[in-house]
Amino acid sequence: MRVLITGGCGFIGSHIARYHLGKGDKVHVVDDLSTGTLENITAFRSNPLFHFDKADIIIWPGLVKSVALADRIYHMAAVMGVHHLSRASIKVISTNIAGTERLLRAVKATGAGQRVIIASSSEVYGLTDKPQLNEEDSLVFESAAQMTWSFAISKLADEALGMVYNHVVNTPITVVRIFNAIGPGQTSSHSIVVPRFVKQACRGQPITVFGDGKQSRCFCDVRDLAASLDVLAAASNSVGEIVNVGNDREIQMNDLAMLVRERANSKSEIIYVPFEEAYMERSVSAMRRKPDLKKFYNLTNYKHQWTLEDTIDDIISEYQYFQHV
Numbered sequence: 656m657r658v659l660i661t662g663g664c665g666f667i668g669s670h671i672a673r674y675h676l677g678k679g680d681k682v683h684v685v686d687d688l689s690t691g692t693l694e695n696i697t698a699f700r701s702n703p704l705f706h707f708d709k710a711d712i713i714i715w716p717g718l719v720k721s722v723a724l725a726d727r728i729y730h731m732a733a734v735m736g737v738h739h740l741s742r743a744s745i746k747v748i749s750t751n752i753a754g755t756e757r758l759l760r761a762v763k764a765t766g767a768g769q770r771v772i773i774a775s776s777s778e779v780y781g782l783t784d785k786p787q788l789n790e791e792d793s794l795v796f797e798s799a800a801q802m803t804w805s806f807a808i809s810k811l812a813d814e815a816l817g818m819v820y821n822h823v824v825n826t827p828i829t830v831v832r833i834f835n836a837i838g839p840g841q842t843s844s845h846s847i848v849v850p851r852f853v854k855q856a857c858r859g860q861p862i863t864v865f866g867d868g869k870q871s872r873c874f875c876d877v878r879d880l881a882a883s884l885d886v887l888a889a890a891s892n893s894v895g896e897i898v899n900v901g902n903d904r905e906i907q908m909n910d911l912a913m914l915v916r917e918r919a920n921s922k923s924e925i926i927y928v929p930f931e932e933a934y935m936e937r938s939v940s941a942m943r944r945k946p947d948l949k950k951f952y953n954l955t956n957y958k959h960q961w962t963l964e965d966t967i968d969d970i971i972s973e974y975q976y977f978q979h980v
């Protein structure tokens with residue numbers, strides 16, 4: 656199989672690349688390296704099955720040709736971040752919406768029926784206190800004037816684009832709402848919580864929990880995520896569907912801080928930082944983000960391979976390894 660991954664030098668995209676190369680597939684990555692890095696693809700860059708183009712998908716002249724050569728496309732390229740968006744909101748909107756639209760136009764132009772997986776996000780669930788989030792839920796946002804919602808709105812637009820191309824031109828698309836992926840290769844920049852806690856615990860620095868620590872999240876190992884997306888793409892009945900993908904084990908940030916401290920064998924104290932101080936700007940953070948995975952399991956029968964403890968241990972080992980080389 657020939658796989659095209661947009662954003663394949665990013666955290667998730669590079670794990671998808673590694674996963675498919677492991678299966679003997681040909682992998683073509685396009686990435687503008689705006690947040691992705693060459694380090695993420697170093698381990699397999701010389702693999703003859705792997706090809707990389709540094710390009711911006713919004714203007715890349717090679718897009719149609721590369722799309723035409725692919726059997727499957729994972730569209731991961733996006734401008735990320737949820738809390739620090741006011742500075743980057745034009746890029747968020749333009750990349751996430753125009754990039755997806757251009758990609759889908761290219762797929763339509765080739766008319767070859769490539770299987771397409773579009774990355775959406777649990778952030779599209781917006782303002783909700785529901786204990787578990789289902790794909791059929793109505794979505795509620797604040798005014799678009801609150802720019803912190805730009806990312807979620809851009810992902811929702813991607814979902815609409817995906818569904819329209821599926822219904823109108825029969826492109827076999829599945830939209831995946833990804834919930835908090837973690838794992839090796841993720842950096843602590845952008846304040847992503849698990850690598851940040853790991854870094855603080857390993858250095859013996861205070862572990863900084865934002866707010867009162869009662870907010871909870873469900874973390875999925877990125878290697879499970881890569882395998883989940885493959886299994887989902889192979890399931891023909893997932894075509895034209897929007898599907899939650901992740902892990903439904905829920906953990907409060909207080910408990911996560913204690914778990915990371917314990918796994919790192921650290922004596923770091925745990926301290927609390929108000930959200931406003933942490934983000935220096937207005938921020939909206941849902942108290943819970945737990946996926947209802949019934950649809951995903953009905954479509955795939957997938958069994959997760961990594962527990963949260965396994966993943967944290969691997970992140971700690973990686974952090975310690977890089978401290979000593």
Ligand SMILES: NC(=O)c1ccc[n+]([C@@H]2O[C@H](COP(=O)([O-])OP(=O)(O)OC[C@H]3O[C@@H](n4cnc5c(N)ncnc54)[C@H](O)[C@@H]3O)[C@@H](O)[C@H]2O)c1
Binds near residue numbers: 665668692710732
């Ligand atoms: N990491 C998570 O927990 C999570 C959760 C929900 C959704 N997602 C979605 O999954 C996808 C991958 O996320 P990630 O965590 O790997 O983020 P990431 O920032 O590591 O990867 C995104 C990649 O896209 C590339 N990119 C950005 N704009 C581009 C452009 N115009 N042309 C080419 N490449 C471009 C970046 O350089 C980067 O390598 C994104 O669409 C993201 O919104 C991720």
